[in-house]
Amino acid sequence: MPENNPGAARDLPHIPIHRWRESAQYTYPKTRRERRERRDDYHAHAEGLLQQLATALGDVPAPNADNRIAINGLKRGVLVELDTITPGERAKATKVPALDFPGHGIAVLKSERLEDRTEKAIVFVPDDARNFLNDKLTAYGSENLGNQPRPDIDRFEVIEHFQPADSRALLSTGLSDADAEFWWELWLRRSNGQHPDAIADAVVAIFTQAGLQVHSDRLRFPDTAILFVHANLANLLAIADRVRGTITDIRQAAGNIELLLTDKGGLGQQELVDHYAGRLTAAEDDAPVVCILDTGVSSAHPLIAPGLAGAWAVNAAWNSDDHAPHGGHGTGMAGLVLHGDLVGPLSDDRKVALGHAAESVKLLPPLGFPATEPARWGIITQAAVAVAETERPNVPRSFCMATSSAHFSPEAPSSWSGALDQICAGSMLGERQNNVAAKDHPKRLVVIATGNMIGGPKADVLQHHSLEDPSQSWNALSIGGYTAKVDLSAAEPHLVPLAAANEKSPFSCGSQLLPPDLTPIKPEVLFEAGNMMVDAADNCDWHTAVSLVTTGKDVVNEPLTPFWATSAASGMAGNFVGRLNAALPNLWPETYRALTVHSAEWPMPIRSKLIGRGRSWKTLTKGKKQRLLRDVGYGVPNLGKAIASAKNDVTLFVESNIQPYAASADGRSAVFNEVHFYALPWPRAALEALENALVVMRVTLSYFVEPNLTGRAGTRPDTYRSFGLRFAMKKRQETANEFRRRLSALAGEREEVGQETDYWLLGPQAVQAGSLHCDLWRGPAIDLARHDQIAIYPVGGWWKSHVGQRRMNDVARYALGISITAPEQDVDLYAEITAEIEARIAAEVAVEAGAGGAAA
Numbered sequence: 136m137p138e139n140n141p142g143a144a145r146d147l148p149h150i151p152i153h154r155w156r157e158s159a160q161y162t163y164p165k166t167r168r169e170r171r172e173r174r175d176d177y178h179a180h181a182e183g184l185l186q187q188l189a190t191a192l193g194d195v196p197a198p199n200a201d202n203r204i205a206i207n208g209l210k211r212g213v214l215v216e217l218d219t220i221t222p223g224e225r226a227k228a229t230k231v232p233a234l235d236f237p238g239h240g241i242a243v244l245k246s247e248r249l250e251d252r253t254e255k256a257i258v259f260v261p262d263d264a265r266n267f268l269n270d271k272l273t274a275y276g277s278e279n280l281g282n283q284p285r286p287d288i289d290r291f292e293v294i295e296h297f298q299p300a301d302s303r304a305l306l307s308t309g310l311s312d313a314d315a316e317f318w319w320e321l322w323l324r325r326s327n328g329q330h331p332d333a334i335a336d337a338v339v340a341i342f343t344q345a346g347l348q349v350h351s352d353r354l355r356f357p358d359t360a361i362l363f364v365h366a367n368l369a370n371l372l373a374i375a376d377r378v379r380g381t382i383t384d385i386r387q388a389a390g391n392i393e394l395l396l397t398d399k400g401g402l403g404q405q406e407l408v409d410h411y412a413g414r415l416t417a418a419e420d421d422a423p424v425v426c427i428l429d430t431g432v433s434s435a436h437p438l439i440a441p442g443l444a445g446a447w448a449v450n451a452a453w454n455s456d457d458h459a460p461h462g463g464h465g466t467g468m469a470g471l472v473l474h475g476d477l478v479g480p481l482s483d484d485r486k487v488a489l490g491h492a493a494e495s496v497k498l499l500p501p502l503g504f505p506a507t508e509p510a511r512w513g514i515i516t517q518a519a520v521a522v523a524e525t526e527r528p529n530v531p532r533s534f535c536m537a538t539s540s541a542h543f544s545p546e547a548p549s550s551w552s553g554a555l556d557q558i559c560a561g562s563m564l565g566e567r568q569n570n571v572a573a574k575d576h577p578k579r580l581v582v583i584a585t586g587n588m589i590g591g592p593k594a595d596v597l598q599h600h601s602l603e604d605p606s607q608s609w610n611a612l613s614i615g616g617y618t619a620k621v622d623l624s625a626a627e628p629h630l631v632p633l634a635a636a637n638e639k640s641p642f643s644c645g646s647q648l649l650p651p652d653l654t655p656i657k658p659e660v661l662f663e664a665g666n667m668m669v670d671a672a673d674n675c676d677w678h679t680a681v682s683l684v685t686t687g688k689d690v691v692n693e694p695l696t697p698f699w700a701t702s703a704a705s706g707m708a709g710n711f712v713g714r715l716n717a718a719l720p721n722l723w724p725e726t727y728r729a730l731t732v733h734s735a736e737w738p739m740p741i742r743s744k745l746i747g748r749g750r751s752w753k754t755l756t757k758g759k760k761q762r763l764l765r766d767v768g769y770g771v772p773n774l775g776k777a778i779a780s781a782k783n784d785v786t787l788f789v790e791s792n793i794q795p796y797a798a799s800a801d802g803r804s805a806v807f808n809e810v811h812f813y814a815l816p817w818p819r820a821a822l823e824a825l826e827n828a829l830v831v832m833r834v835t836l837s838y839f840v841e842p843n844l845t846g847r848a849g850t851r852p853d854t855y856r857s858f859g860l861r862f863a864m865k866k867r868q869e870t871a872n873e874f875r876r877r878l879s880a881l882a883g884e885r886e887e888v889g890q891e892t893d894y895w896l897l898g899p900q901a902v903q904a905g906s907l908h909c910d911l912w913r914g915p916a917i918d919l920a921r922h923d924q925i926a927i928y929p930v931g932g933w934w935k936s937h938v939g940q941r942r943m944n945d946v947a948r949y950a951l952g953i954s955i956t957a958p959e960q961d962v963d964l965y966a967e968i969t970a971e972i973e974a975r976i977a978a979e980v981a982v983e984a985g986a987g988g989a990a991a
Contacts, residue, residue, distance in 0.1 A: 145779040147965050149786040150972070152813055152953075156791060161810035161928050162879040173220060173292050177285060180292075181276020185269060187297035191215045195262050202377055206337045209324070209380050210240050212261035216300035219253045219293045228252035228652070231850060232290045239264040242324075244383040245305060245846030248546070248650050253295070254850055257304050259380040302375035305846070308387040308543070314367050318350075318509030320550055321362045321375075322384035322846060325355075334381055335360040342366075345374050352514045354550055355564055356557075356844040357933060357940050361550050363388055363509040383846030386543065386550075388509040407481045408694045412437035418489040423531040423716035425472045425493055425709040426523045428516060429465035429538070431457040432495035433688040436466060442473040442489045444530075447522050448497035449515055450504075456688075458501035462696030463688025468537060469493045470686030471698065471706025472713060476663060477684040481695075491713030496522050498538065512540065512605070513554025517563050520579070531716055533580040533724070534558070535709035537702040539603035541586070545657075546649050547849025548842065552605035555581055556842040559610035559724070560857075569941075573857065574792050574948040578839055580724035581611040582708040584701035585658045586644045590676030593669055596633065599766065602644040602657055609856070609906045610839045612712075612728050613657040615768055616640030616664020616704040617738060620681040630668040633675050637738030639767050640664035641675065642700040646765040653850060655905030656761065658768045660735050662707035665699030683707075711772055718778045723790050726950035729837035732909055733786065733952040734777035735770035742770075745896070750829050751913060757898055764897075769909055782963045786954040787815065794946045795858040795929035805935040805943035810878065810928040814871070815953065816975065817923035818967035822955075825916035831956045832912040832919055836862050836927065838949040840906045843933045852904040858932035858947050861908065863899060865924035878926055894918070916957065927951065 174180045192213055196203070203211045219229040231246045231254045241264050246256040260268060274286040323338055325331045332355075339349050342364055350363035364371065375382050415438070424444050432439060433456060434446050446455035457463035472493045474480055480487065496519040500507060507515060520534065543549045548556070557563045561576030586603030588596055606613040618640040621632045633641045642664050646657040666681035679697045685706070687696035698706070708731075715727055722730075737745065744763060747753045752760070780786050797808040822830065841857035842848075848855040865874040892898040894914035902908050912919065927949065934942040955964055 145775045145781050145784075147780040147782070147785075149780050149788050150816070150968060151789060152787045152815065153789045153791060155814050155816070155975070156789065157812045157814070159810050159812060159875070161807045163807045164879055177292075178276045178278045181272050184291065184294060184297060185272050185276075188215070188268070188272065191297045191299045192260060192265055193299065203379060204341065204377050206378055206381055207333045209334065210261035210263065212240065212259055212264070212380050214244070214300040214302070214304060214379055215258045215260055216255060216298050216304055217258060218249075218255040218295050220295045222252050228254065228650070229293050230254055231256040231847075232293055234258055234290060236264070236267070239267050240380075241268065242380070243847060244324075244380075246850040248653060248850055257300055257846070261380070302372045302379065302382065302385070305375070305382055305385045307384055314369065316365060316367045318388040319364050319366065319371055320384070320386040320388045320509075321364055321382055322386075322844070323360045323362060323381055324383060325358055325360050331355070332360060335362060338362065338378060338381055341378060342374060345370070347371075347374070350509055350511070352511055354511075354513055354554060354844075356553060356842060357937065359383065359844045361844070363511055365509070388511060404481070404695045408437055411477075411481055411487075412441075414484070414486045415441045416486065416488040417441040418492045418717075421530075422489070423491045423533070423713060423720065424527075425491060425713040426520075426532055426534050427465060427468045427472060427493060427495050427709065428498045428519045428534060428536045429468050429495065430459040430463065430499055431455050431465045431497040431501075432469045433457050433463060433466045433686075433690055434495075436470075436686050436688075436690050436694065438474065438477075438686050438694075439466065439469050439493070442492050443469070444492040444494050445523070445527055446495040447526055449518050449522060450500065453497050453501055453504060455495060455497055458497075458499075459688070462693060464537075464702070465495055465497070466688040467685040467696055467698045468535065468702065468706045468709070469495060471683065471703060472535060472709035474685075475707060475710045477686075477695065481684070490717035493713075494523055494527070494532070510540075510542075511550075513551040516551070517554055517558060520558055520563075531720065533582065533709070533712045533716065533727070535582050535705055535712075537584040537705045539584065539586040539606060541603050543604040545602050545604055545607040545646070546654065548607065548609075548844055548855060549604050550844065552608040553842045553844040555583070555605050555608040556610045556840065559608075560839040560841045562841045572946040573841060574946045578724045580712060580727050581608075582614055582705055582712060583608065583611045584705040585613050585615050587642045587700045588644060590667060591674065593633065593673040593675050596641050596667065596675045599647045600644045601648045602646055606657060607646075607649075607654060609655055609842070609904070612659055612708070612731065614701060614705045614708045615645060615658030615661045616643035616701050617661040617741070617767070617771055618664055618666040618681070619738075620663070620666045622680060629671050630678065632681055633667040633669050635740060638740045640700075640704070641667045643704070644701070645767070647762050649765070651758070651761055651765070652903045653852060655907070656764050656768070659732050659907060659909075660708070660768045661771050662704040662711070664701055664704040711774055714774060715777050723948070723950055725837045725839055725948070726788070726790055728907060729788075729835045729950045729952050730777040731772050732769050732837070732907060733833060733835040733954065734773045735768070736773055737767065737770040741767050746913070752893070752896060757901055760896055761901060780954075780965060782965045783958075783960055784954065784956040785818075785965045785968055786952055787968075788950065788952045789813070790948065790950050791927075792946050792948045793860070793927065793929070794944065795860070795932070796935040796943045798943045804938055807929055807935075810926055812875065813925050813927075815923050815925060816968050816971040817920070818955070818964045818971070819920045819923065821962055821964050821967045822916040822920035825957060825960060825962060827915040827917060828960055829913065829958065830916040830919050830960075831958065832922070833909065833952070833954045833956075834862055834864070834912075834925070835907070835909040835952040836860060836949060837907045837951075838947060840932070843937070853931040853936065854933055856906065856932045857934050857942070857945075859930040860927055860949055861899075861902070861930055862951070863926045863928065864912075864922050867918055867921040871924060874924055874926070878928060919955070925951075925953065
């Protein structure tokens with residue numbers, strides 16, 4: 136699967152580089168761009184918008200006829216819908232402009248991207264801000280400006296239409312029967328100037344007084360509180376219209392979460408189980424744990440019991456046993472997490488010492504118990520995490536999930552994906568403390584399946600299918616599937632495998648259909664998910680012959696069961712993470728995520744779509760390359776590579792704290808603060824000696840953001856993330872000082888062009904969303920020799936823009952991995968790097984000794 140690598144004996148520790156970190160003040164580059172006017176007649180455009188706005192605003196109701204309620208400082212007002220101008224064929228999407236005027240109460244409540252790359256938004260305009268907005272538009276359309284720039288051109292030029300709106304415009308799910316009662320999510324604004332729950336509490340009182348049921352659970356984000364209300368749509372919207380300006384999104388809290396596996400049957404191999412159980416040794420009591428959030432577990436299973444550190448349920452009355460039908464689900468997940476695919480281990484005689492353990496928390500109610508209503512899966516998932524951490528505190532633990540819902544579109548963060556991001560970032564309710572820096576909040580690694588394509592007609596299965604909620608989570612490690620299973624020995628003669636060996640599994644979903652500038656690349660990595668079989672009528676489905684084997688819940692009659700799809704892939708990912716944690720203890724969750732992705736390699740059939748015969752990147756556009764990555768991620772992780780380096784395949788890594796922003800001098804705004812420079816211990820001589828031989832450099836940057844779920848999160852990544860980071864490499868012709876100046880140069884001058892970007896898979900301008908950024912450089916060794924410095928610098932986030940949250944001085948952290956691989960070359964890069972490190976340390980010691988002597 137990987138490229139031929141003669142020096143790849145992996146017995147060398149990765150090399151830490153924190154010693155060569157230098158912090159400097161970061162100045163964000165000024166924007167210099169050529170403005171292309173979008174309007175032929177700005178006066179006419181403004182006049183048209185003024186007329187549309189007047190119609191959209193309507194008349195202010197008379198006091199005795201006004202049933203609107205002003206809540207806790209939020210004024211009475213109306214909702215207005217706007218849409219943006221259609222972009223040119225090759226132009227970027229036209230984004231909703233910055234129409235927030237906090238001093239006047241005007242706020243963009245919600246925005247969304249449309250298929251034609253325009254956007255629409257719902258804006259709240261208080262009654263007493265109408266004249267202000269009209270004056271702004273009138274000034275924008277002025278005819279006699281002289282030499283003065285046109286006022287607010289960036290705000291109004293892209294607006295195509297204003298039109299009236301009501302609370303129905305806030306719906307993010309399809310319209311339901313207006314008379315049928317459902318549970319609904321209400322996303323409410325949280326005010327900075329008062330108790331953060333004041334608005335939510337007031338809205339609860341209003342809905343309760345109207346006779347509607349409001350659930351006691353709620354999710355809280357910095358700018359949003361999410362309530363769950365039981366009502367029919369007509370009654371819900373009638374009350375929502377009375378509190379306009381408080382609600383930013385309305386979603387139906389419905390849809391069952393799916394176990395990403397169905398219709399299993401057992402294999403019935405008791406003798407194999409007993410033989411393998413006799414060769415098992417349990418992990419130590421303090422071993423790292425992978426906690427499975429699923430349907431419970433059959434704890435008496437002889438292959439589960441030695442590795443099970445605990446089993447619980449969100450509701451203790453549910454018990455902890457596996458209630459899924461057929462062969463179970465949580466038990467199969469536990470078997471994969473502990474042992475991987477049992478096809479191999481069952482067939483040999485080697486003793487097996489477990490290095491990690493498993494836990495189980497039942498997430499779903501068994502038969503006989505009421506369904507989880509409302510469908511507040513984010514809250515339930517956070518409760519499951521809390522159960523495990525309460526029962527067994529202070530344990531190195533990762534989490535594994537294989538449940539999803541197709542009810543919400545993955546194009547934007549949901550309450551469930553946002554809750555996952557809170558879990559990873561340590562910002563769940565009770566974890567956010569004003570006197571504790573974000574870097575010190577408890578961080579967690581969560582691996583989650585992307586969702587499945589089910590069997591059916593071959594033409595349907597082979598289409599691209601979008602991942603399912605909540606795997607669009609920025610912080611979670613989202614797992615897709617590949618398959619090496621094409622063995623036909625146990626299959627019927629008329630069946631053939633759908634996918635070729637080492638291709639993407641037909642079960643796997645991705646993010647190809649999602650906006651690339653608004654959503655992270657998902658999945659990040661692939662694990663074995665099994666294959667489908669195709670019959671003579673071109674119908675596809677799972678088959679035992681091309682599935683994984685794991686533990687079944689029926690210990691006596693069917694202790695083994697086939698397992699497949701992204702449930703299987705996420706279980707295999709849990710096994711990988713547990714073994715990685717055991718091999719490299721005491722690293723950060725962000726680092727384990729980085730090393731997992733950093734170690735990944737594409738199997739040959741996938742690799743050939745990106746890399747040509749000359750081993751350089753194929754001449755695809757960056758956009759086409761990213762679309763492929765959104766299907767297959769960065770490849771299949773290699774545990775040996777994640778754990779250790781080789782002579783010709785060396786990984787440098789660092790874990791570091793960073794303060795991305797700082798309060799301005801007057802404290803009324805925030806500015807960019809810190810950039811980190813690393814002078815890398817680079818094997819320059821070895822690379823120059825290799826001349827034009829191919830080398831590969833990979834850079835992976837991993838951090839966890841604190842999410843801010845608002846109605847605009849789907850179109851403004853900078854409003855969702857607490858902070859953002861990017862990396863930049865020194866160019867081969869640059870000096871160190873020139874590199875530093877470039878980072879703060881005019882934005883138009885800092886973009887790399889030509890060969891500097893041709894060697895990169897994606898390039899520096901490709902990534903907008905997400906909290907993991909990975910890119911690969913392929914090219915001649917002599918060209919890489921002088922790429923010997925890297926910078927980590929901040930981009931915008933709500934810590935900076937939402938000054939009222941008072942988080943501008945907060946401190947974050949990140950993990951960074953940089954590797955150099957010289958495939959097919961018998962060269963000792965590792966020795967030169969360590970020699971360079973020893974020389975630097977000796978020089979530092981000599982300087983310190985000299986300084987001490989001078990002082991004496």
